[in-house]
Amino acid sequence: MFTTILISVLIISLIAAALAAVLAVSENYLGDYGPCKITINKESELEVRGGKSLLALLSQEKIFIPSACGGRGTCGMCKLKVLEGGGPLLPTEEPFLSDEERDSNVRLSCQVKVRNDIEIQIPDEIFAVQEFKCRCADILELTHDIRQFTFELIEPEKIDFVPGQYVQLFTPAYEKSSEEVYRAYSISSDARNDGKIELIIRLVPNGICTTYCFDYLKEGDEVKLNGPYGDFQLSDTEAPIIFIAGGSGMAPIKSMLHQMVNTDNKRKASYFFGANKVSELFLGDLMKDFESQLADFTYVPVVANPEPEENWDGETGLVTEAVKRQIDDASVCEAYLCGSPGMIDASIAVLKELGMKEENIFYDKFA
Ligand code: FES
Secondary structure (H helix, E strand, O other), X not given: OHHHHHHHHHHHHHHHHHHHHHHHHHHHHOOOOXXXXXXXXXXXXXXXXXXXXXXXXXXXXXXXOOOOOOOOOOOOOOXXXXXXXXXXXXXXXXXXXXXHHHHOOEEEOOOOEOOOOEEEXXXXXXXXXXXXXXXXXXXXXXOOOEEEEEEEEEEOOOOOOOXXXXXXXXXXXXXXXXXXXXXXXXXXXXXXXXXXXXXXXXOOOOOHHHHHHHHOOOOOOEEEEEEEEOOOXXXXXXXXXXXXXXXXXXXXXXXXXXXXXXXOOOOOEEEEEEEOOHHHOOOHHHHHHHHHHOOOEEEEEEEOOOOHHHOOOOEEOOHHHHHHHHOOOOOOOEEEEEEOHHHHHHHHHHHHHOOOOHHHEEEEEOO
């Protein structure tokens, strides 16, 4: 009986190994579609080897398309127009495209496999995106699962970004992942300090990039990132501002607050920052500095479940409940939100209840 089981396991293992070998060979040979041409904006042409996604081939040629999920088809950010070639629209793309986008041939570049010549159109600002070689200069533990990483720029030496924008951090293959990936993180630094980029990153269990950053990346190591991307940024109106964030959603709001100090912005602003426990709040001293530097700024930390021994006497419950308690009428305000999809959706619902117009709500949702 035991021998029969052993032989069966052996046969199954051999079949699995043979299948893996066939897949590897197919990937190398059948997945190679030979030389293909990518024509961009009817102007430039790239000669590539077909077989990979359009996103990957463009990135290989140093043309970086926003891709917050690293090409997994879950963020919907890698859109561009495919005017010719590219094959039919895939079911994985459909949920991310409006009727109008489908009619104008918008596709998710991570889902389009290049098998023959292809013609695409991409916005001019994408060409302004650069790749930066950096050195990890400092790693600061903010909470048990959130750290602030400071990267000194080596080449180019400076970055020009608008507070609220994000970069994509490259993770090389390492012990726990054979995949090379990019992940998007909002810049948290002061744009005036253009020789550095600071990111606030929360550890995602089994996350390829965050595990690399938390368990492998050390001060002094070189990393690559590209950017800046995104249009999440302060408007130039005088409308009072409601900021709402949680966890690493602190990043773009912190950068915007530096910007408000630098430009002597006098807009009234309230910042509701949600955490589960008091120990999950961070950068409180910096927020106090902002309160003293800005004309009319209030920081409102909100703790959902404070422990009795934490002696918390501030706002409690969900961050949206605190917003409701403190704001009676949001009809003339603008809101800037950053956090999980659940927190953003709940915040939008509450702000609309308080009279805010949808077009005055700006957000950066984690993919
Ligand atoms: S990179 Fe294509 S959907 Fe995220």
